[in-house]
Amino acid sequence: MAPVDDLPDVISKMPPSRRGVARKNAIIEAALELTGRDGIAGLSMRAVAAKADIPLGAVGYYFDDKTDLIHAVYERHIERETARVARAIARMGDTPSPAALADHLADFVIEGLSTMKLHVLAEYEFTVEAARRPSLAQSSSAWQTVLNGQLRSVMESLGSRSPKTDARLILAVLAGLEVDQLPTDLDPATRRSIRDVLRRLLRCLELSWHSDR
Numbered sequence: 001m002a003p004v005d006d007l008p009d010v011i012s013k014m015p016p017s018r019r020g021v022a023r024k025n026a027i028i029e030a031a032l033e034l035t036g037r038d039g040i041a042g043l044s045m046r047a048v049a050a051k052a053d054i055p056l057g058a059v060g061y062y063f064d065d066k067t068d069l070i071h072a073v074y075e076r077h078i079e080r081e082t083a084r085v086a087r088a089i090a091r092m093g094d095t096p097s098p099a100a101l102a103d104h105l106a107d108f109v110i111e112g113l114s115t116m117k118l119h120v121l122a123e124y125e126f127t128v129e130a131a132r133r134p135s136l137a138q139s140s141s142a143w144q145t146v147l148n149g150q151l152r153s154v155m156e157s158l159g160s161r162s163p164k165t166d167a168r169l170i171l172a173v174l175a176g177l178e179v180d181q182l183p184t185d186l187d188p189a190t191r192r193s194i195r196d197v198l199r200r201l202l203r204c205l206e207l208s209w210h211s212d213r
Contacts, residue, residue, distance in 0.1 A: 024062045026052040031073045036118030040070065040125050067133075074126045074136060077119060078143045084108065085150055098158055098202040106195040109174055113181050120178055147171060159209050166205055173201055 030051035034043050045066060049056040063069040088108045092100045112120045130136040148167050155163035177194055 020062075023052075023054060023058055026054065027059055027062060027069070028073055028076050031069055032077060032122055033118055035073060035125050036120075036122035040129050043070070045069070070126075070129070070133075071135065071139070073122075074139055077123060077126065078139065080119070081123065082143070082146055082150075084111075085147060089150060089154055092154075096154060096157060098206045099199065101154060101158070102198040102202040103195065105170070105174065106198045109177050109194055109198075110186065110191055112178060113186050117182075121182060124179070124182070144171075158206075160205070161209055169205075170201065173197070 027048055031043060031048045034047055034051055038047075043066065045059045045063075046056055048069065049059045052059075059069070063072065085108070088104045091104055126136060127140060130140040148164070148171065151167035151170055152163045155166045160166045177197065181190060181194075
C-alpha cells in the first residue's frame, strides 16, 4: 500500500507532499537532461529512474507513460526558457537601445550554448518531435507566440515600424546561431562572432526604422 503522502490529490484531497513534489521534479529534470544527451528516441522510463536515483515504479506513479513524461518535460522547458527570455529583456532596464538588446541577446545565446547546452539540445529535440505529435505542436506554437509577443513589445519600444516582422527575424537569427554552433563547443572567437552578428542585425534594423519614415 502506498504511503498516504504519495496518494494522488483526487484521492487524498490534500496538497502534494514535499517528498512527492521533490520526486516529480527530480524525474522531470532527469528526463530533460537525458533528452538533451540521448535524444527523445533514447529516453525511457527505466533510464529516467536510474538518472533520478528513484525506483522505476515511482516514475510510473507520477507519469502514465513516456508520452505523458515528454509533455511534462517540454512544459518545464518552456516555462524555464520563457523566464530566461524575460530576464534578458528586463536587464535592459526602462530605456532600452538596439545596442543593449543586441548584447543581451548575445548573452542569452552564449549562455544557452555553454552552461545550458543540454537544455538547448533538448529544445530542438522537442521541436522536431512536435512535427510528429500534434499535442506537442500546440505547446510549441503557443510558446512561439509568447516569445514573439515579448520581443515584439521591445521592438515597439525601440521605434520599429514593423515590430512583428522584426521580432520574427530576430528569433530566426537566434535559432540559426544556436543550430550552427550546437555540434561544437564555444571558443572566444565564436562568442565574439555571435555578438558581432547580433550587433550588426540590430544596427541594420535600426537604420531601416529611420529610412521607413
